[in-house]
Amino acid sequence: MGILEKISEIEKEISRTQKNKATEYHLGLLKAKLAKYRAQLLEGPKSSSAKGEGFDVMKSGDARVALIGFPSVGKSTLLNKLTSTFSESASYEFTTLTCIPGVIEHNGAKIQLLDLPGIIEGAAQGKGRGRQVIAVGRTADVVLMMLDATKGDVQRALLKAELETVGIRLNARRPNIYFKPKKAGGLHFNATCPLTHVNEKLIQLILHEYKIFNAEVLFREDCTADEFIDVITGNRVYLPCIYVYNKIDTISIEEVDRIARQPHSIVISCNLDLNLDFLLDKVWEYLALIRIYTKKRGGDQNPDFGDGLILRNNATVEHVCHYIHRTIANSFKYALIWGTSTKFNPQRVGLSHVVQDEDVIQIVKK
Structure with missing residues (x-):
């Protein structure tokens, strides 16, 4: 059985397993296996010496912003509006086939904006050019997730799931957990606050899945098993993200109002140049x-x-x-x-x- 099949089997088992006190250890173990297989999938075969073709560009300016979204949501149009760079835009999908950098000049700063090719569902497993797009996204300071306002919140949920799969955590902070593997001494587990999601036995099971038998673990806040797995893995990226809903000129004012009130969300229209100044101010704020x-x-x-x-x-x-x-x-x-x-x-x-x-x-x- 290949890694993709193993991942699929574990995901199915997690979805059909009821969440209660009796199954928390089983679910924790499944999540640890899932994270391990996903990491192996991203690393690729170790024997392969030839690396896949990438399209990363040299980081320049004071900060980097990555435009990520499905095809034909308006990423190239937004790049053309905000920078002096031209990126071909058309009504058909996959107009952009490589990474096109541009520079936004705002408040005296030079902000590098990357127009990345549209990604599709399954990008984390390598469909389309998903892996290259996501790899560039991990190097950004802020992610602009471009969404089609006419399609509601479906695109947002799908894209967030794809990025979560490859270890990109959006608008989340790093778990406050101290973790240090040791050569001997067994597991030393402690917590400075009451824990409602995990206990010492579950932590030990997760560590054993990673072949870790000696470690110091200190929970400084009430974290979940998923957050502890993120700490063990150590390659998670925590990025601020702005959800940019384009094409608001084609939906009702009630729907615009609903979307605009969602956390981290901005509504714009590239065709009519609506709200682009506010978007720039928001990017500046998120870049800190x-x-x-x-x-x-x-x-x-x-x-x-x-x-x-x-x-x-x-x-x-x-x-x-x-x-x-x-x-x-x-x-x-x-x-x-x-x-x-x-x-x-x-x-x-x-x-x-x-x-x-x-x-x-x-x-x-x-």
């Missing part, structure tokens, strides 16, 4: 980027608002120094900050001070 402006020494010198430094949220003054030049932190004396991160303007701060969006900084060296 901030702009920092520099000021030279001297009382009459104005800050340079024309060319800001683009950094990640929660960046410190030390990050600013490294961004300008890696040697500045070594000769750093103090910095003066004007902006919302300080109590008064200017405020003298050290390397550990956390800057905020649109702060102005003046670095004083020794």
